[in-house]
Amino acid sequence: MNIREDARRAARKVLEQGKAQGVLGLREAGDGVSPHLFEDPGDIDSLVVEPKWLLAKLATGILKDLPDDYRLAVMCRGCDERAIVELIKRNQLDGAKIHVIGLACSQEQARACLCTRPYPSEVAAGDVVEGVDPFQDERARTFLEGDQRERMIRWATELKRCVKCYGCRNSCPICVCVPCKLEDDLWVGRGEIPADLISFHLIRAFHLSDTCVACGACQDACPENIPLMLLQISMRAFLMQEYGYEAGTDRERRSPMLSDLTKEPSPGYEIPGWVDSLKDSV
Amino acid sequence: MNLGFIKTTCPYCGTGCGLVLQVRDGKVVGNYPDRDHPVSKGSLCIKGWNAHEFIHHPERLTSPLLRKGKTFYPIPWDEAIDLVVERLGRTAEKYGGDAIGGLCSAKCTNEENYLFQKFIRAGFQTNNVEHCARLCHSPTVAGMSQALGSGAMTNSIKDLEGAKCILIMGSNAAETFPIIMGDIYKAKDRGARLIVVDPRATEVAKNAHIHLQIRSGTDIPLICGMMRHIIEHSLEDKEFITKRTEGFDTLNEYLTGWTVERAAEECGLDGDMIREAAETYATAAEASIVFCMGITQHACGTANVLAICDLALLCGHVGKEHSGICPLRGQCNVQGACDMGGLPDVYPGYQRASDPGIRKKFEDAWGRELSDRPGLAVTETIGSGGGDIRSVYIMGENPVMSDPNRNKTLEFLKQLDFLVVQDIFPTETTQFAHLILPGACFAEKTGTFTNTERRIQLLRKAVDPPGEARDDFTILCMLGKAMGLGFDYTDPSEVMDEIASLTPLYGGVHFYRLGHGGLQWPCPTDDHPGTPFLHKGEFTRGKGLFVVPEYTPPVESPDHDYPYIFITGRMFCHYHTGTMTRRSPSLNRETDKPFVEINPVDAARIGIRGGDAVRVSTRRDAIVTTARITERVSRGSIFAAFHFFEAPADALTIDALDPVSKVPEFKVCAANLRKEESDGLS
Numbered sequence: 001m002n003i004r005e006d007a008r009r010a011a012r013k014v015l016e017q018g019k020a021q022g023v024l025g026l027r028e029a030g031d032g033v034s035p036h037l038f039e040d041p042g043d044i045d046s047l048v049v050e051p052k053w054l055l056a057k058l059a060t061g062i063l064k065d066l067p068d069d070y071r072l073a074v075m076c077r078g079c080d081e082r083a084i085v086e087l088i089k090r091n092q093l094d095g096a097k098i099h100v101i102g103l104a105c106s107q108e109q110a111r112a113c114l115c116t117r118p119y120p121s122e123v124a125a126g127d128v129v130e131g132v133d134p135f136q137d138e139r140a141r142t143f144l145e146g147d148q149r150e151r152m153i154r155w156a157t158e159l160k161r162c163v164k165c166y167g168c169r170n171s172c173p174i175c176v177c178v179p180c181k182l183e184d185d186l187w188v189g190r191g192e193i194p195a196d197l198i199s200f201h202l203i204r205a206f207h208l209s210d211t212c213v214a215c216g217a218c219q220d221a222c223p224e225n226i227p228l229m230l231l232q233i234s235m236r237a238f239l240m241q242e243y244g245y246e247a248g249t250d251r252e253r254r255s256p257m258l259s260d261l262t263k264e265p266s267p268g269y270e271i272p273g274w275v276d277s278l279k280d281s282v
Numbered sequence: 283m284n285l286g287f288i289k290t291t292c293p294y295c296g297t298g299c300g301l302v303l304q305v306r307d308g309k310v311v312g313n314y315p316d317r318d319h320p321v322s323k324g325s326l327c328i329k330g331w332n333a334h335e336f337i338h339h340p341e342r343l344t345s346p347l348l349r350k351g352k353t354f355y356p357i358p359w360d361e362a363i364d365l366v367v368e369r370l371g372r373t374a375e376k377y378g379g380d381a382i383g384g385l386c387s388a389k390c391t392n393e394e395n396y397l398f399q400k401f402i403r404a405g406f407q408t409n410n411v412e413h414c415a416r417l418c419h420s421p422t423v424a425g426m427s428q429a430l431g432s433g434a435m436t437n438s439i440k441d442l443e444g445a446k447c448i449l450i451m452g453s454n455a456a457e458t459f460p461i462i463m464g465d466i467y468k469a470k471d472r473g474a475r476l477i478v479v480d481p482r483a484t485e486v487a488k489n490a491h492i493h494l495q496i497r498s499g500t501d502i503p504l505i506c507g508m509m510r511h512i513i514e515h516s517l518e519d520k521e522f523i524t525k526r527t528e529g530f531d532t533l534n535e536y537l538t539g540w541t542v543e544r545a546a547e548e549c550g551l552d553g554d555m556i557r558e559a560a561e562t563y564a565t566a567a568e569a570s571i572v573f574c575m576g577i578t579q580h581a582c583g584t585a586n587v588l589a590i591c592d593l594a595l596l597c598g599h600v601g602k603e604h605s606g607i608c609p610l611r612g613q614c615n616v617q618g619a620c621d622m623g624g625l626p627d628v629y630p631g632y633q634r635a636s637d638p639g640i641r642k643k644f645e646d647a648w649g650r651e652l653s654d655r656p657g658l659a660v661t662e663t664i665g666s667g668g669g670d671i672r673s674v675y676i677m678g679e680n681p682v683m684s685d686p687n688r689n690k691t692l693e694f695l696k697q698l699d700f701l702v703v704q705d706i707f708p709t710e711t712t713q714f715a716h717l718i719l720p721g722a723c724f725a726e727k728t729g730t731f732t733n734t735e736r737r738i739q740l741l742r743k744a745v746d747p748p749g750e751a752r753d754d755f756t757i758l759c760m761l762g763k764a765m766g767l768g769f770d771y772t773d774p775s776e777v778m779d780e781i782a783s784l785t786p787l788y789g790g791v792h793f794y795r796l797g798h799g800g801l802q803w804p805c806p807t808d809d810h811p812g813t814p815f816l817h818k819g820e821f822t823r824g825k826g827l828f829v830v831p832e833y834t835p836p837v838e839s840p841d842h843d844y845p846y847i848f849i850t851g852r853m854f855c856h857y858h859t860g861t862m863t864r865r866s867p868s869l870n871r872e873t874d875k876p877f878v879e880i881n882p883v884d885a886a887r888i889g890i891r892g893g894d895a896v897r898v899s900t901r902r903d904a905i906v907t908t909a910r911i912t913e914r915v916s917r918g919s920i921f922a923a924f925h926f927f928e929a930p931a932d933a934l935t936i937d938a939l940d941p942v943s944k945v946p947e948f949k950v951c952a953a954n955l956r957k958e959e960s961d962g963l964s
């Protein structure tokens with residue numbers, strides 16, 4: 001199966017059948033690859049699917065400027081689709097205006113991203129490969145497990161490299177707060193690098209604890225190669241373990257962090273033990 | 283839907299990162315990192331992420347402006363062009379062509395810089411063409427050319443990732459070249475040793491294995507001490523020295539005076555740290571040296587660069603994939619502005635203006651007689667009170683903010699018969715112009731930039747310039763035509779074809795070859811793939827030359843009246859004279875006022891607290907700024923960034939020059955510091 005040809009076929013079909021007026025995807029031209037809004041099926045011949053280049057954030061920005069009746073198709077990897085779902089759930093995107101064309105990632109890409117779900121809900125192009133368990137990755141484990149002190153040193157060594165480009169925030173499809181907490185003088189000092197280890201990086205990470213779709217855009221954008229995804233992975237794993245919740249995969253369910261768990265446990269899930277014990281101690 | 287994505291090149295530093303500009307209805311509405319870019323690979327620094335913010339700023343210059351008294355009035359382009367030609371012509375007629383000076387721009391494209399120097403050289407028979415490279419890497423061009431035969435970064439940025447040891451001298455790359463810093467960290471993660479030489483405890487220094495916190499201006503003693511230690515322990519690359527270099531014996535003799543103990547004494551360091559650094563660098567299988575303004579901006583700048591070349595030659599760490607000498611060039615196109623002959627002694631491609639054969643080649647091509655007299659260095663001209671220069675054309679430079687000892691610059695500009703300044707914003711320099719020409723910014727033009735690793739990349743037009751502003755290519759073509767010089771180019775690509783025909787380094791460079799990733803010079807022919815690293819097998823000059831780096835201490839030392847060493851430099855969220863970054867809301871939010879860094883011990887002694895207004899003075903001038911108390915500077919040293927017009931650091935700096943390259947000693951002068959009792963800002 002040729003993923004690029006299948007992707008082109010799917011994109012062309014969407015335009016020809018009028019399911020969307022435009023397809024946001026990647027185009028390869030003389031200047032290399034860049035995002036492009038394809039509106040003419042004849043142009044689809046230049047559509048490509050590599051490199052990994054997330055489009056959910058671009059789609060959000062573009063849709064704001066498009067006419068109300070415009071329907072936009074987006075070439076989506078699994079994480080891109082999850083980001084779009086999450087944005088729809090949080091009223092940042094109008095789901096009726098979006099059409100997802102799903103791309104499955106390669107095994108190599110899944111490994112590079114430590115991705116647990118390297119495919120969207122419906123795959124139009126690419127072969128579905130199994131997800132990767134980040135807790136089996138040797139390097140990831142040195143950041144996620146073991147002696148707390150050692151881990152703290154490891155993290156401090158990495159985060160000390162931060163040059164405060166805000167690329168992690170700027171590239172994150174889910175980072176949409178206005179004003180941004182990272183621009184609040186109470187938490188983050190101005191005008192010096194590195195950015196505060198705790199108040200910059202952990203505020204950013206916790207702000208995304210139940211919305212992060214593990215796309216890795218933050219890490220991809222980091223000029224100093226700080227393994228920012230590993231900050232999110234343990235929180236994602238916790239949400240899955242305790243609440244069976246994964247951001248962006250369930251279109252209906254609210255985040256457990258927005259629910260009153262003692263009153264309204266999500267159907268099918270038990271109240272985690274520590275919630276009850278918390279109640280007892282009050 | 284009128285929406286598009288334009289790939290182009292970042293207008294800030296010399297890394298040359300890839301931007302994708304999002305354009306809607308003739309406006310740039312977004313800016314993203316280019317994930318498909320060979321250098322930046324989807325990353326940007328804070329400046330790059332916000333590079334679009336000044337494009338549509340309301341203060342953009344939108345019409346030619348003529349001074350009448352103290353006020354500027356808009357005039358039509360044809361009048362402006364006629365006026366430039368008439369006034370410069372009158373000066374040339376009255377005083378000769380050498381009474382004209384031109385400053386081209388490291389912020390403009392190769393094509394524009396080529397046309398600018400052609401306009402000055404062919405139009406007025408003078409070699410008085412200069413630009414801000416004089417203020418930064420002129421010692422690099424001079425020193426590396428002498429030792430190796432080429433003044434450029436020997437290797438590619440990505441080569442750093444594979445080095446086993448990186449010696450970083452006088453570069454705060456984490457703030458000034460954040461993307462390149464990422465490649466350095468990659469090397470560190472793969473086991474490379476990082477050695478940093480810097481009088482300040484910068485973020486680079488804090489993340490290094492060894493930080494040699496030398497006394498400002500003692501780089502030569504340090505390197506000499508290291509070299510002597512290397513030779514004493516037979517760690518030099520004897521085969522490399524024999525086969526590929528000359529002049530070793532003379533250097534070796536000079537080094538006998540430089541024991542590690544003497545070096546340690548001069549530098550204020552522990553001798554064992556010098557020994558460890560020397561052994562680490564010498565014994566690494568592949569090692570690179572990265573250096574920047576901390577090396578060059580000294581009155582012994584050229585000797586500093588020569589010392590670096592000596593060290594690399596001694597250990598055989600040059601001319602290989604992961605081993606080289608890497609000066610990081612500051613401006614987006616400072617490499618290109620030098621390559622294009624924006625210097626008073628060379629035509630494009632470093633072809634010497636003093637060589638009659640070369641001159642003949644350009645006379646034939648340009649159809650004009652050219653001057654055989656060498657041009658003047660801008661720092662020398664201003665330092666000597668202007669000399670014989672009567673009229674000046676400045677394209678995209680702001681010398682009032684960027685040149686040392688500001689009062690001298692002001693004196694020079696005020697006494698000119700005619701000053702025309704071409705820029706995108708009103709600047710501290712346009713205030714003194716008789717005529718202002720509105721140029722175009724990076725997003726409004728087509729052309730090429732050459733980055734620090736000699737990569738020639740396309741700049742692609744995304745939107746039109748505002749109002750009556752024109753891209754600098756068009757302005758220069760109008761001027762050239764009015765001067766009768768031809769200049770009937772319809773497109774910048776034709777200029778590059780002309781450059782290629784006259785410049786062997788760029789011989790195979792054409793726009794159609796630059797689509798994705800560009801080309802690294804030397805690229806002599808149309809089928810040449812470009813050159814990722816220089817001096818493979820043979821140095822450009824043949825053999826690598828060891829040159830004795832004579833040590834001269836800084837011109838000013840701290841004394842009773844001026845007890846502090848004053849260091850200037852840059853910071854992560856602003857760029858140079860601030861013309862663009864101070865108008866970028868996200869960057870100005872990060873830092874919106876000037877500051878001076880003071881060590882806590884010094885601050886406590888003179889009763890200064892963080893945020894206090896302080897007066898910093900030198901023998902030249904004084905500024906009032908805000909105290910920032912930090913251990914980043916050592917006791918007895920203070921640091922100020924030069925981005926802030928409210929407290930211009932370069933009002934204070936000394937205009938002592940390196941005798942070879944004429945670079946000013948921006949990095950060291952003596953200063954005094956006291957708390958400003960009133961609010962001080964009035």
